[in-house]
């Protein structure tokens with residue numbers, strides 16, 4: 001078992017696909033006459049899913065009645081411009097080595113990106129792990145090494161454990177610019193938006209590996225929508241769609257776990273403990289496109305304040321509006337498709353991004369651009385009844 | 388950002404810092420295994436385990452039985468179609 005190729009076998013998809021077609025018809029059949037033309041809207045919350053869906057061409061083989069709505073699960077995309085400006089301000093400090101994942105390098109701030117700041121002389125280094133940032137701190141005690149901590153609950157344990165390691169070793173020149181965000185409050189914000197009519201969710205598999213499957217229960221109980229925690233290989237995604245349809249076809253509303261080889265109901269206790277030890281939940285945090293969301297971000301606890309870059313540097317801390325043309329916000333909410341943005345593929349391309357959704361490896365605009373979905377051609381869902 | 392890759396633990400290099408070498412499609416990388424170590428699984432017992440690696444950390448152990456169950460379901464559905 002290699003845990004990859006086995007889940008990419010196109011032969012194995014055949015049975016699944018046939019049943020998906022049958023079930024989607026069954027779901028439509030259950031609906032009131034006036035609703036039959038509506039597509040079955042499933043939101044894949046995570047940008048990793050969005051990319052896998054396009055990479056393996058899954059949209060093309062699914063029934064037309066199913067519409068996949070791309071959710072806000074892209075940490076780089078949801079970071080507001082003001083926070084990026086703050087990151088650049090820290091990075092431009094002469095005594096600082098600023099470390100970041102590659103994903104954040106090209107995201108446009110209000111004046112420039114980290115990449116441009118580096119070209120202008122700031123010491124900005126791409127790292128693969130927060131542990132690499134800690135290693136740079138050990139090796140360069142004369143500099144202040146700041147790690148740009150971004151990501152959902154998947155990444156937060158790694159950052160927390162790195163801070164604990166730094167504390168244990170008394171590495172004094174290491175700090176975090178903490179921008180971790182939480183999935184559940186964002187889903188709650190989406191569910192409270194009456195404009196967004198969704199039939200169900202594919203929940204992010206790797207976030208769930210950390211938080212478990214229990215925190216989604218309110219979606220089934222209070223919002224009466226199926227939730228399927230999903231892996232990232234093409235067969236995982238197809239199976240998750242199949243599981244969500246089975247619920248819809250029989251009127252069940254549950255949290256199911258397709259990714260049982262990795263995610264457990266209670267999550268990862270060590271990871272959760274590290275997060276809780278090092279971080280506390282901010283009263284609110286601004287998300288690009290979604291606005292202020294209560295209890296949706298993490299900051300360092302007072303006990304670890306000496307590792308908090310936010311307290312060590314004076315930051316511009318401004319709210320900067322997004323570019324007027326950019327529809328990232330609507331795209332992150334699943335209200336618009338990337339090709340509906342006027343500058344998509346013209347003024348806004350990966351080389352000249354206007355919004356973060358075009359730069360991040362998980363952004364929906366980047367996925368549509370990369371896999372050639374430049375128009376509505378294959379996008380408009382047609383209910384089976386109309387064919 | 389949330390991407391992870393499966394790999395197999397081949398060696399424990401530092402029990403205090405909980406570091407191991409994980410082989411990910413033929414490439415060996417240092418990985419922190421704090422999240423998968425507990426009383427039932429001391430570091431030494433982790434050699435040979437398959438884990439999901441994310442930003443230099445093993446996020447969790449992969450469960451072969453569960454993976455087999457998932458794969459078996461695909462076969463079942465395919466067989467159902469043929470009948």
Ligand code: SF4
Pocket residue numbers: 325326327328329331338341342343344345348349353354355356357358365
């Ligand atoms: S195409 Fe560019 S400008 Fe338009 S929504 Fe996407 S990132 Fe924003």
